[in-house]
């Protein structure tokens with residue numbers, strides 16, 4: 001039986017897995033998406049972060065890259081594309097129920113944020129012919145769009161952000177298609193920046209049809225009768241978030257999140273939580289706090305499984321002679 005399953009491979013889950021390996025725990029991460037990284041990767045890969053300790057500015061995408069690189073040093077097992085559907089605890093173990101089968105494990109760390117979410121897809125059946133090569137739902141891999149003609153389809157402010165970022169980063173043509181007149185949650189200065197840019201905006205225009213060959217998009221036909229020639233289409237239509245499942249899993253919940261104490265213990269003795277999944281008075285939903293809580297959750301798991309183990313360790317001591325991933329002296 002494994003020592004711990006970390007549910008969720010966002011930044012909190014990745015760090016929990018890394019630190020758990022540092023504490024010599026046999027660890028498996030189960031992640032719903034095909035890729036790890038969580039919100040930082042999906043929602044703001046292109047944005048600069050200035051509130052992550054130790055970085056004087058790093059994009060969401062680069063931060064996730066560094067987090068994954070660090071995690072890989074200690075090689076926890078990671079399975080992606082797995083939906084965790086339930087967590088059942090007995091006195092001696094936990095059963096983690098997933099769409100791929102059940103896992104029996106000594107403990108669980110919930111790093112599953114507010115639950116699984118998906119980007120709302122472009123509402124056209126034909127989209128499938130162009131995903132994922134030409135139609136995208138996040139602004140990851142921005143180099144991909146350099147010297148390309150790119151359309152953004154969104155009626156959210158994020159659409160303006162993406163269009164301006166693409167312009168700045170060297171897309172040859174940038175189009176912004178909004179089926180409405182205005183953008184949701186927009187500030188005046190966003191519209192001013194858009195007006196001052198070279199982005200060509202189509203308002204009150206919907207996408208009616210797509211054309212292209214072998215997965216490569218070449219034309220977008222708009223409801224106003226115009227056709228745009230493009231290489232890529234970025235879509236932001238919002239996010240589908242499933243309802244919070246923690247209560248159904250028998251956990252104490254507040255504001256849709258799992259109530260924890262200062263040791264990240266939940267109402268179930270073998271289940272711990274960290275990151276956006278966790279709730280306690282004063283909780284902040286930030287990358288750094290999630291990772292710090294991950295560390296506390298792992299130390300609590302270690303205490304549960306090996307009561308004589310020290311409550312914490314220093315990496316400067318553990319890796320006095322060898323680097324993480326190499327043979328180490330305890």
Ligand SMILES: Cc1cc2nc3c(=O)[nH]c(=O)nc-3n(C[C@H](O)[C@H](O)[C@H](O)COP(=O)(O)OP(=O)(O)OC[C@H]3O[C@@H](n4cnc5c(N)ncnc54)[C@H](O)[C@@H]3O)c2cc1C
Nearest residue numbers: 008010011012032038039084113115116275276285286287
């Ligand atoms: C637009 C935006 C901007 C932000 N800006 C900042 C910022 O500037 N600075 C900052 O510090 N923080 C920022 N945050 C907050 C920060 O992104 C979160 O606090 C952080 O991502 C939480 O990480 P997490 O790993 O706890 O959760 P998440 O990143 O949500 O990861 C949870 C993971 O669990 C997976 N999962 C969920 N349910 C299941 C299931 N049933 N089975 C399997 N897997 C599951 C999900 O797919 C996901 O990958 C921002 C958030 C948003 C939305």
